[in-house]
Amino acid sequence: MSEKTYEDALKEFRQSMQERMKTMQRSAVKNFRTLNAMAKKGGILFTGSSLMEMFPIAEMAMSAGITRPVYNRGIGGTTTDDFLREIDTVMLDLAPSVIFINIGTNDMNSQTYGEDWMNRLMNNYETIIRTAREKLPDTVIYMMAYYPANLHLPWQKKEEISWMLDRTPENIAECNRRVKALADKYGALYIDVNEGITDENGEQKAEYAIDGVHMYASGYEKVFERLLPILQTL
Numbered sequence: 348m349s350e351k352t353y354e355d356a357l358k359e360f361r362q363s364m365q366e367r368m369k370t371m372q373r374s375a376v377k378n379f380r381t382l383n384a385m386a387k388k389g390g391i392l393f394t395g396s397s398l399m400e401m402f403p404i405a406e407m408a409m410s411a412g413i414t415r416p417v418y419n420r421g422i423g424g425t426t427t428d429d430f431l432r433e434i435d436t437v438m439l440d441l442a443p444s445v446i447f448i449n450i451g452t453n454d455m456n457s458q459t460y461g462e463d464w465m466n467r468l469m470n471n472y473e474t475i476i477r478t479a480r481e482k483l484p485d486t487v488i489y490m491m492a493y494y495p496a497n498l499h500l501p502w503q504k505k506e507e508i509s510w511m512l513d514r515t516p517e518n519i520a521e522c523n524r525r526v527k528a529l530a531d532k533y534g535a536l537y538i539d540v541n542e543g544i545t546d547e548n549g550e551q552k553a554e555y556a557i558d559g560v561h562m563y564a565s566g567y568e569k570v571f572e573r574l575l576p577i578l579q580t581l
Contacts, residue, residue: 543569
């Protein structure tokens with residue numbers, strides 16, 4: 348029997364992590380269904396993938412004196428396919444008056460979705476927004492610009508960041524351009540709060556980076572500073 352190579356071990360590890368992620372996603376959805384039944388309708392909803400899940404928005408909003416209910420329905424590893432499948436739980440059931448959505452970064456992967464990943468992402472995103480418009484016609488929708496990534500951190504190992512290699516400044520900028528176009532088409536509001544977390548190369552500032560995609564709370568603090576004037580008017 349041949350010895351297991353590093354590549355084989357890495358592949359098995361990734362498969363194991365994917366299976367674990369799916370289990371965690373199912374648990375999150377189950378928990379959110381319970382919480383939704385207790386939640387107040389007409390609140391402020393933040394929803395999306397892990398980049399939203401890790402945003403301590405409810406705590407920051409409370410600390411800033413925001414009194415309206417703020418709910419976070421971000422789920423780690425969520426793609427636009429996942430979001431569409433669970434759209435009732437992560438968006439519609441709460442009947443929010445305002446939605447902030449950041450979804451699609453997990454679709455930015457040509458290894459998984461092929462070279463046409465961007466069109467696939469935007470087609471799904473349009474379905475999400477169209478559904479929200481049909482089911483929640485009076486809800487104000489903020490479509491958030493994708494956060495910058497950083498593929499050049501000194502602690503990164505190339506073989507361990509293959510999942511994020513398509514998140515270049517150029518690709519993210521083009522995705523943001525298309526998100527803005529979708530917002531204009533469906534009467535939503537495009538919002539870019541990335542100035543404080545972006546370096547001179549258009550990448551995520553290293554001091555806020557956990558892995559080059561996800562951020563520490565200090566990074567989200569910069570995002571929140573730019574969201575606060577909006578939240579204070581709601």
